Amino acid sequence: MKNLVVLTGAGVSAESGISTFRDAGGLWEGHDVMEVASPQGFAANPELVLNFYNLRRAQLKEVEPNLAHHCIAGMERNFNVHVITQNVDDLHERAGSSNILHLHGELRKVRSSKNYHDQLHWEDDLHLGDLCDAGSQLRPHIVWFGEEVPAMEQAIQITAKADVLLIVGTSLQVYPAAGLKDYVPDHCPIYFVDPHPSLESNGRLKVFAENASTGVQKVADLLNMEL
Structure with missing residues (x-):
């Protein structure tokens, strides 16, 4: 074939x-994309970023x-x-x-913030304090702006x-x-x-x-x- x-x-x-990634104003669900889709945004306000992807993950259950x-x-x-x-x-x-x-990346996966290859399947909300086995904060398994x-x-x-x-x-x-x-x-x-x-x-x-x-x-x- x-x-x-x-x-x-x-x-x-x-x-x-x-919803598509960005609207005409460059916003994603009302947020500047760099606030929720960049390493700098995660460093500045990790709770905002985690909650943003929690909402996206929850939406998957409804579509x-x-x-x-x-x-x-x-x-x-x-x-x-x-x-x-x-x-x-x-x-x-x-x-x-x-x-x-x-x-x-994938919404239904998370990974260690220190090790790209340390990935987990994840269905529910991800919070500050959720750690990988090595003790690092877990983050969404999403390729953000500025990342390879x-x-x-x-x-x-x-x-x-x-x-x-x-x-x-x-x-x-x-x-x-x-x-x-x-x-x-x-x-x-x-x-x-x-x-x-x-x-x-x-x-x-x-x-x-x-x-x-x-x-x-x-x-x-x-x-x-x-x-």
């Missing part, structure tokens, strides 16, 4: 009721995967699908996708073997994730689904200016016709 690499961003989860998530999972019937997501929710997992790489993206090298390796690349619900403005499209082989067609796309169709790039659920289904139908 052909390798289908699916790069997803906030737009794929928006229809499930999860469900949408048609786009289920459609991507269903494409495994005809393709070897690898999902590379910028999202920190678990909606791809819950929809049934088998191979998922989270570039920016540890999964990037693996993402590049996956993308470099793509026969088809599908990009869904991302502005392609956040690097290094936005640069992944440049690693696909020369023969690889690229499909871009976004209601406000930052690119136009040309050559091997085909743009669908639609919401994730309808656009992904159209790409799936098109790819299935070509089998």
